[in-house]
Amino acid sequence: MNKESNNTLSKSVMEKIETEQTKPRPRVYFTFKNILIWTTALVTVVLGSLIVSSIVFRLVNLDKVLPPRVYERAWQMTETLPFTLFVLFIIFGYLMYKQIRLTRSGYKYEMPVIFLSIGFVSLVFGILFYVVGVGYHVDRITAKGLPFHPGIEKLQSRQWTTSDEGVIVGEVVSIENENIFLRDRSGAIWNIPVEDLEDKEDVQTVRLFVGQRIGVVGVANTNDKTFKACDIRSLEFKKQGFQIEGERNFVEVRMYKCEGRTALQ
Amino acid sequence: MSKENITNHSKLSDEELVVLSLADRDSFRYLIERYEEKLRRYSMKLGIARIGETDDLLQNTFIKVYENLAGFNTDLSFSSWVYRIAHNEAMTMFRRRKVRPEGNLIQIEDSDLHKIASDIDVLKYATSKELENTTQKSLVELDQKYKEVIILFYFEHKSYDEISDILKLSPGTVATRIRRAKNKLKQIMVNQGYVYE
Numbered sequence: 063m064n065k066e067s068n069n070t071l072s073k074s075v076m077e078k079i080e081t082e083q084t085k086p087r088p089r090v091y092f093t094f095k096n097i098l099i100w101t102t103a104l105v106t107v108v109l110g111s112l113i114v115s116s117i118v119f120r121l122v123n124l125d126k127v128l129p130p131r132v133y134e135r136a137w138q139m140t141e142t143l144p145f146t147l148f149v150l151f152i153i154f155g156y157l158m159y160k161q162i163r164l165t166r167s168g169y170k171y172e173m174p175v176i177f178l179s180i181g182f183v184s185l186v187f188g189i190l191f192y193v194v195g196v197g198y199h200v201d202r203i204t205a206k207g208l209p210f211h212p213g214i215e216k217l218q219s220r221q222w223t224t225s226d227e228g229v230i231v232g233e234v235v236s237i238e239n240e241n242i243f244l245r246d247r248s249g250a251i252w253n254i255p256v257e258d259l260e261d262k263e264d265v266q267t268v269r270l271f272v273g274q275r276i277g278v279v280g281v282a283n284t285n286d287k288t289f290k291a292c293d294i295r296s297l298e299f300k301k302q303g304f305q306i307e308g309e310r311n312f313v314e315v316r317m318y319k320c321e322g323r324t325a326l327q
Numbered sequence: 328m329s330k331e332n333i334t335n336h337s338k339l340s341d342e343e344l345v346v347l348s349l350a351d352r353d354s355f356r357y358l359i360e361r362y363e364e365k366l367r368r369y370s371m372k373l374g375i376a377r378i379g380e381t382d383d384l385l386q387n388t389f390i391k392v393y394e395n396l397a398g399f400n401t402d403l404s405f406s407s408w409v410y411r412i413a414h415n416e417a418m419t420m421f422r423r424r425k426v427r428p429e430g431n432l433i434q435i436e437d438s439d440l441h442k443i444a445s446d447i448d449v450l451k452y453a454t455s456k457e458l459e460n461t462t463q464k465s466l467v468e469l470d471q472k473y474k475e476v477i478i479l480f481y482f483e484h485k486s487y488d489e490i491s492d493i494l495k496l497s498p499g500t501v502a503t504r505i506r507r508a509k510n511k512l513k514q515i516m517v518n519q520g521y522v523y524e
Contacts, residue, residue: 071382072359075389079352084390086349092398166400169495 096166103161107183110154112200113147114188119197120144123214146211147204155180215275215297230289231277231297234270242270244278244289252289254278274298341405349396359389362406365483366413372478373417374471384420388413407492410483414475414493435459435482443481447513465515473508480505 078084158180162168168176191197205213232246242254270276275298280291336357339347348355363385370384391412399408435443444458466474479485479493487505491498 069360071363071385071389072356074382075359075386075393076353076356078386078390079355079393084394086396087394087398089397092395095398163495167402170491170497172497172499 099161099164103158103165106154106158106161107180107187110151110158110180110184111187111191112196113151113154114184115191115197116200116204117144117147117151118188118192119201120147120214122192144204144211146208150208151184155184228281229277229279230282231275234272234274234276236272237270242294244276250287252278252282252287254280254289254291254294256291270294270296342401345396345399345405348393355389355393355396358392358405362389362409366409369410369478369483370413370417372482373414373475375417375420380420384413384416388416391416403492404489407485407489410479410485410489410493411495435462439481443477443512447509447516461516461519462512465512465519468515469508469511473504473511476501476504477508477512 155177159173159176162171162176162180171179188197191200201214204211230244230246230252232244232252234242235245235251236243240256242256244252244254246252274296277293277295277297278289278291279293279295280289282289336344336354339357341358341361344354344358344361348358366385366388367381370381375381375384388409392409395412399405440455440458440462443462466477469477475494476490479490480487485493487498487501490496490501490505494501496504
C-alpha cells in the first residue's frame with residue numbers, strides 16, 4: 063500500500079474524529095470499570111465462600127455418627143448432600159472465572175489454575191465463615207428459600223427414624239431425678255432412665271434442658287415405653303460455650319454399651 | 328506539517344505518541360500511519376478481502392483505539408493492543424454480517440514459507456512455488472482459530488506472549504493451539520501428498 067493510501071486513511075479517520083467530535087474516554091472511566099470488575103469478582107468470591115460455609119455446616123451437622131446405620135444405608139447419605147448448594151457454587155465459580163478473565167491480566171492464567179485458585183480461596187473463606195458462625199445463618203436462610211434443599215432438622219428426623227431401629231428423635235419434655243422424658247415425632251412419651259449411669263453429671267455435659275431436640279441411640283422397650291439409651295445427642299443449633307454458632311453438641315453421654323440396640327426387646 | 332515535525336514524531340515510541348495524542352489530537356495521525364499498513368495486511372490475512380471492508384475495519388479500529396487511548400494498559404505493548412482491537416473488530420464484522428472469513432489466498436514471503444515448511448516437515452523436493460500454492464490452499468482450509476495463530480506466529484512474527492496479549496489467551500493455550508494448528512496444517516498437506524508422514 064502506498065503512502066497516498068496511508069494519508070487517505072489517516073485523513074478520513076481524523077476527519078471522522080473531528081466531525082463526530084469523538085474524544086478519548088476519560089481515565090476515570092477505565093478506573094471505574096476496573097473497580098467494577100474487581101468488585102464483582104469480590105462479590106462472587108464472597109457469595110461462593112458463603113455457600114461453602116453452609117456446605118461445611120451441613121456436612122458437620124449431618125449426624126453421620128451411627129456407623130451401623132450408615133453402612134446399612136449408605137445410599138441415604140446422598141439425599142443429605144446439599145446438591146442445590148453445589149450447583150449454586152458451580153454457577154458462582156463460573157461467574158468468578160468470567161470476572162477474573164475480564165481483569166487486565168486475567169487471560170494470562172490457565173483455566174485449571176483459575177478454577178483451583180477459586181476453589182482454594184472459597185474453601186479458606188468458607189471455613190472461616192463457618193468458624194465464625196456465618197455458615198449456620200446461611201443454612202437457615204437457604205433451607206427456607208432454596209428449592210430441593212430441605213432443612214437440616216428434616217434430614218435429621220429422617221435419619222433418626224424409629225425406635226424399632228434403636229434410634230429416636232424428639233423433644234425433652236421433662237427431666238426428673240433419674241429419668242429423662244422425651245416426646246417423639248408420633249407424640250409418644252419415652253422414659254429414658256439414667257439411674258444406672260455411674261456419673262450422672264455426664265448428662266449435664268450435653269446440657270439437657272426442657273424443649274431441647276435430642277437424638278437418642280439405644281434399645282427400646284415398647285411395653286413400658288422405656289428406652290435404654292447409650293448415646294444422647296443434642297440436635298439443637300444454639301451456641302453453647304465456646305462452640306461455633308449453630309454447632310450441634312457432639313458430646314455424647316455414654317450410658318450403656320450399645321449392643322443389640324437395633325432390635326426390640 | 329513541517330518536515331521537522333514529521334522527523335520528531337517518527338523518533339517517538341508508540342507509548343510516547345499515545346501520551347502526546349491524548350494532549351494533542353493531531354498527533355494521533357502518526358500512530359495511524361505507523362500501523363495502517365501492518366493492520367491492513369493482517370486483516371486481509373484474517374479473511375477480509377474487499378478493499379472497502381478493509382478500510383471500514385481499519386477506520387473502526389483506529390477510532391476505537393482513539394476512544395480508549397486513556398485506558399491503554401502499559402503492561403502491554405501498544406502494538407499488541409492495536410492488533411487486539413483490530414482482531415476483535417474483524418471478528419465482530421464477521422459475526423455482524425453473518426459471514427465466514429473469506430478464504431482468500433495469503434501472500435507468503437519466502438522466508439516465512441521456509442520457516443513454516445521446515446516446522447511441518449514439508450517434502451524437500453517441492454519447489455518454492457509448489458510449496459507456496461500448497462501452503463496457501465491448506466491455510467484456507469484451516470479453522471479460523473488455528474489460522475489466526477499461524478498468521479500471527481509465522482506471518483506477523485509475533486511471540487507467544489504477544490499472541491497471548493492479542494487473542495487474550497494464556498501463553499500455554501497459545502502454545503497448544505500453535506502445535507495443533509501445525510498438525511492440522513500438516514494433515515491437510517498430507518492429504519494433498521506434499522509432506523512426509
